[in-house]
Amino acid sequence: MSVADSSKLNKTVREVYMKLPQGDQVQVTYVWIDGTGEGLRSKTKTLDYEPKCVKDIPEWNFDGSSTYQAEGSNSDMYLIPCHMFRDPFCLDPNKLVLCEVLKYNRKPAETNGRMTCSKVMEKAKDSYPWFGMEQEYTLMGIDGRPYGWPKNGFPGPQGPYYCGVGADNVYGRDIVECHYRACLYAGVKIAGTNAEVMPSQWEFQVGPCEGIDMGDHLWMARFLLHRVCEDFGVVATLDPKPITGNWNGAGCHTNYSTEEMRKPGGLKHIESAIEKLSKRHEHHIKAYDPKGGADNSRRLTGHHETSSIFDFTAGVANRGASIRIPRQVGQDGFGYFEDRRPAANCDPYVVTEVIVRTTILNETDDHPIEV
Ligand code: ADP
Ligand code: MN
Numbered sequence: 001m002s003v004a005d006s007s008k009l010n011k012t013v014r015e016v017y018m019k020l021p022q023g024d025q026v027q028v029t030y031v032w033i034d035g036t037g038e039g040l041r042s043k044t045k046t047l048d049y050e051p052k053c054v055k056d057i058p059e060w061n062f063d064g065s066s067t068y069q070a071e072g073s074n075s076d077m078y079l080i081p082c083h084m085f086r087d088p089f090c091l092d093p094n095k096l097v098l099c100e101v102l103k104y105n106r107k108p109a110e111t112n113g114r115m116t117c118s119k120v121m122e123k124a125k126d127s128y129p130w131f132g133m134e135q136e137y138t139l140m141g142i143d144g145r146p147y148g149w150p151k152n153g154f155p156g157p158q159g160p161y162y163c164g165v166g167a168d169n170v171y172g173r174d175i176v177e178c179h180y181r182a183c184l185y186a187g188v189k190i191a192g193t194n195a196e197v198m199p200s201q202w203e204f205q206v207g208p209c210e211g212i213d214m215g216d217h218l219w220m221a222r223f224l225l226h227r228v229c230e231d232f233g234v235v236a237t238l239d240p241k242p243i244t245g246n247w248n249g250a251g252c253h254t255n256y257s258t259e260e261m262r263k264p265g266g267l268k269h270i271e272s273a274i275e276k277l278s279k280r281h282e283h284h285i286k287a288y289d290p291k292g293g294a295d296n297s298r299r300l301t302g303h304h305e306t307s308s309i310f311d312f313t314a315g316v317a318n319r320g321a322s323i324r325i326p327r328q329v330g331q332d333g334f335g336y337f338e339d340r341r342p343a344a345n346c347d348p349y350v351v352t353e354v355i356v357r358t359t360i361l362n363e364t365d366d367h368p369i370e371v
């Protein structure tokens, strides 16, 4: 048995069963973040009606001792449905539902970043914060090497792969195209996709999304990616530096604006937000990967289109800075800016929460804000 074996099961046979009528019954697949803060889990329940919105889906539970989430002898955890999507694998009327996890005492689980994020977004809602996140990831073959890389040795140096075309430049496009369609079907707000600088590395963008929607849509996009990869016998990793040496790492650039930044004259509001961010660099770095900066320190070296993890820098069109103002935004005098620091494996709830705390709620290290 290898990780690719299930992908070789006869898909034509599967289609015969998937065409069977399902009557009035609807399959709802509950999706949640496990105790690692990076892994996703799911399980499915039959409803005898079609839920029209998330409120129609009942709470459920699972065994937290099997997901690194249990609290002592109380291993039952609650699944609270938060955001409903269409199911691109079982098709309509079946659903996917992203859930928050609560402990036995109904307090948020350690890796439930959504609860405080949604409170912060509620406080900041009059500023209409928008986000667009660029999810970079690497396809890994069953040998634990990037998909399509030679068994012994390495592909040619970086250069021809970014946005490339042709079998010698592009590794695994089928997966990217299937994932894109799955996102569109599901209702995930995917904005685009491109091949990345390292062969077998890709990116998709989600957004613009307002407030809590950013985390919901990106987490579901990740679930769809892992699920599509399953069908192809390939594994997607969000490790921020999967291959050491002269190969690009993987980030999750976070594009951000408020209503006042998006209007003529908005550049001064962008600059004021950057000024606030400059005073909280370490605090943000701690929030930008699940290991408090340890994962990102392998990536943010100051090379390969990154800034150093130790410095805060900002500039127009500068891809070696912590913060980049896109050239067009500099010319127009309004728009949005890009925080290039978050790692590919960041929690988008944590990232968007801390950006809003610093730039809208004016939180500082000395004055944390309770929500
Ligand atoms: P890059 O040039 O850095 O590679 P991309 O095109 O990959 O940029 O991603 C840009 C992201 O910015 C997209 O996710 C898009 O939805 C988002 N975006 C566009 N306009 C705004 C805005 N006003 N506020 C926040 N995000 C935005
Ligand atoms: Mn991009």
Ligand code: MN
Residues within 6 Å of the ligand: 134, 136, 196, 203
């Ligand atoms: Mn990129």
Ligand code: MN
Residues within 6 Å of the ligand: 134, 253, 338
């Ligand atoms: Mn970018």
